[in-house]
Amino acid sequence: MILISGATGNVGRHLVGGLLDQGEKFRILVRDERKVAHLGQGVERVVGDLNKPETLAAAMRGVDRLYFVTPEPQQVLNLLEAARTAGVRHVVKQSTIEADRSLGPGRWHREQEELVESYGFEWTFLRPTMLMVNVIEWWGATIKSHGAVYFPGGKGRVPPVDPRDVAAVAARVLTSPGHTGRIYELTGLEALTIGEMVSILGKVLGKRIRYVNVPAFLAAIWMRRFGLPAYLVDGLMETLGALRRSEYAYVTDAVLSVTGCPPGSFDAWCRDNIAAFL
Numbered sequence: 571m572i573l574i575s576g577a578t579g580n581v582g583r584h585l586v587g588g589l590l591d592q593g594e595k596f597r598i599l600v601r602d603e604r605k606v607a608h609l610g611q612g613v614e615r616v617v618g619d620l621n622k623p624e625t626l627a628a629a630m631r632g633v634d635r636l637y638f639v640t641p642e643p644q645q646v647l648n649l650l651e652a653a654r655t656a657g658v659r660h661v662v663k664q665s666t667i668e669a670d671r672s673l674g675p676g677r678w679h680r681e682q683e684e685l686v687e688s689y690g691f692e693w694t695f696l697r698p699t700m701l702m703v704n705v706i707e708w709w710g711a712t713i714k715s716h717g718a719v720y721f722p723g724g725k726g727r728v729p730p731v732d733p734r735d736v737a738a739v740a741a742r743v744l745t746s747p748g749h750t751g752r753i754y755e756l757t758g759l760e761a762l763t764i765g766e767m768v769s770i771l772g773k774v775l776g777k778r779i780r781y782v783n784v785p786a787f788l789a790a791i792w793m794r795r796f797g798l799p800a801y802l803v804d805g806l807m808e809t810l811g812a813l814r815r816s817e818y819a820y821v822t823d824a825v826l827s828v829t830g831c832p833p834g835s836f837d838a839w840c841r842d843n844i845a846a847f848l
Contacts, residue, residue: 572596572744573629573658575620575638575649578605580703581664584737585637586613594745599629620645623652630656635744639664641675646682650689660750661691662743664736667699667755667818674809675802694749696740698756699818700730702839705767706846713771713847718780722789722810723764727819729757730767732834739828754824758833761819767836774840775847786810 572589576582577598586609589596597614600606606615618625620640630652638649638661653661663686668676679697686693709719736756743749762770765781772779786807793803812818825833 571632572635572637573599573633575599575636576640576664577615579639580701580733581639581698581736581740582637584734585740588737588741589744592741592745594741597629597633599626620648623648626652627656630658632656633658635660635662637662637664637740637744641678643678643682643685646685650685650691653691654689659692660694660744661686661689662694662696662740664740665695665697667697667757668809668812669695669697670755673812674805674807676809677805692750694743694751695753696736696743696756697753698731698733698736699758700728700813701733701736702730702758702836703733703843705730705771706843709768709771710847713775713779716780717777718782719764719768720782720784721764722784722786722814724783724814725763725765726812726814726816727761727763728813728816729759729761729819729821730836730839731756731758731825732839735825735829735833738831739825742828749828754828755822756824756833757820757822759821759835761816761821762836770837771840771847774837774844786814 574582574585574596577586577600597616599618600615601619603617616629618629633656636653636658640646663683665679665683666676668674669680669683672680683695712718712720739754739756768779768781790803790807
């Protein structure tokens, strides 16, 4: 039995769909059952809260494989304690590509990876680069209101990855042997600048979108005004600095090697998500 924590997230919702298509037996852990009502009764679910360890035992019953993604250290501890008690064998953690050098939020993800290792589970770590879906949150509102994208990307390149490809890798790792102790850095087909991504999106939408390369310090000010804590802003500035320096501009073959299919392009993802920008 597989347990999915994060089933309503950008990757998790595609993972659920993929496992359903494969006819796999799995269960989802949800805090608000209304968010998964659309899945119908064919998907087993248990209501629980990662902040309330007493609610996790029922979700873990009979589980031998666990997929999770959460940024909260205490939630990770609660989940792993419940998993160890239940006899879970294999833990698949969605991390981030920055964990390779503990850069920005990658520092916290690496600490969580080390925690998984310390518990003695068989493990697999998925380290995606920038998820394509993030551009909806980052740019969607200003594209609609100003026909522009304001982002401190400079001329740096990054190979954005389709969350559907991350989910496809997760599904294969959870349902086939040979992935224990492996770290998969998951990227898209090509490394693009932010300006190139904006240009692609504009062509798909059939409208001109301006790209304004704002200074990084200004982005930090905006983040703080939106209520992000200082430590998180500092971490994101480290990540943005690495992007501007093209430190993660390389492309891997991990999606192809694990799933047998090449990753999708940014252009294709944009075409599939036009409605989010209108």
